[in-house]
Amino acid sequence: MSSDRQAVVARHLAKEVSSGTQTLTILHDVSLSLPAGESLAIVGASGSGKTTLLSLLAGLDRATRGQVLLDGVDLGTLDEDGCARLRAGRVGFVFQSFQLLAGFTALENVMLPAELAGYADAPARARLALDSVGLSARLEHYPAQLSGGEQQRVALARAFCGEPAILFADEPTGNLDTETGARISELLFDLNHQRGTTLVLVTHDAQLAGRCTHQLRLRAGRVI
Ligand SMILES: Nc1ncnc2c1ncn2[C@@H]1O[C@H](COP(=O)(O)OP(=O)(O)O)[C@@H](O)[C@H]1O
Numbered sequence: 001m002s003s004d005r006q007a008v009v010a011r012h013l014a015k016e017v018s019s020g021t022q023t024l025t026i027l028h029d030v031s032l033s034l035p036a037g038e039s040l041a042i043v044g045a046s047g048s049g050k051t052t053l054l055s056l057l058a059g060l061d062r063a064t065r066g067q068v069l070l071d072g073v074d075l076g077t078l079d080e081d082g083c084a085r086l087r088a089g090r091v092g093f094v095f096q097s098f099q100l101l102a103g104f105t106a107l108e109n110v111m112l113p114a115e116l117a118g119y120a121d122a123p124a125r126a127r128l129a130l131d132s133v134g135l136s137a138r139l140e141h142y143p144a145q146l147s148g149g150e151q152q153r154v155a156l157a158r159a160f161c162g163e164p165a166i167l168f169a170d171e172p173t174g175n176l177d178t179e180t181g182a183r184i185s186e187l188l189f190d191l192n193h194q195r196g197t198t199l200v201l202v203t204h205d206a207q208l209a210g211r212c213t214h215q216l217r218l219r220a221g222r223v224i
């Protein structure tokens, strides 16, 4: 599923945050380019800037300097609504902290973005997505009734339910046992191979990182 089209491009990204009188640079001059249909593993020690980079690439946060292009669209030219619309149509995101809605069941959490994206068959899609992460018996459970690993799988199902062109996932196997982690890796690469979904993964899992066509290692906010 490779093509010359670049799904994700970053040019000289920098992210600074100010704390009191000090400016802290979290990312320094990060550039990358990922063709559509391929996969990128972002690796590095805790605190190296992986989550920050993923958020910038997915348009969830703004860079201090530099440029991000998603499917050729420069995120810097979009306002917040424009960014949200682009994400709704093309981007799936699995947060490190899952960010499930506490007042909604697993099924409702997964269904919501597909409904917002206008899929008439959102409930059926959501059931299928939950089935493929092994949670068909947990449809009516609320996040508080699920283990960390189960919540992670609900978050993953939610992210791919709307068939995004690009799936961003922050440590998608981080809370899973080896066997469940392997199953989730299979699922991610099935999406990649069968639907051509571009994957951008933050991971500590060397095996998962090794399966990606591209790897990027951060150390203290710099690509090494
Ligand atoms: N909003 C913020 N304000 C201040 N520091 C931040 C903020 N976000 C992240 N950081 C700091 O930036 C560094 C990188 O964070 P993060 O991207 O979460 O790293 P990783 O995901 O690799 O563990 C950390 O030192 C973190 O404490």
Ligand SMILES: [Mg+2]
Pocket: 050, 051, 052, 096, 170
């Ligand atoms: Mg992180």
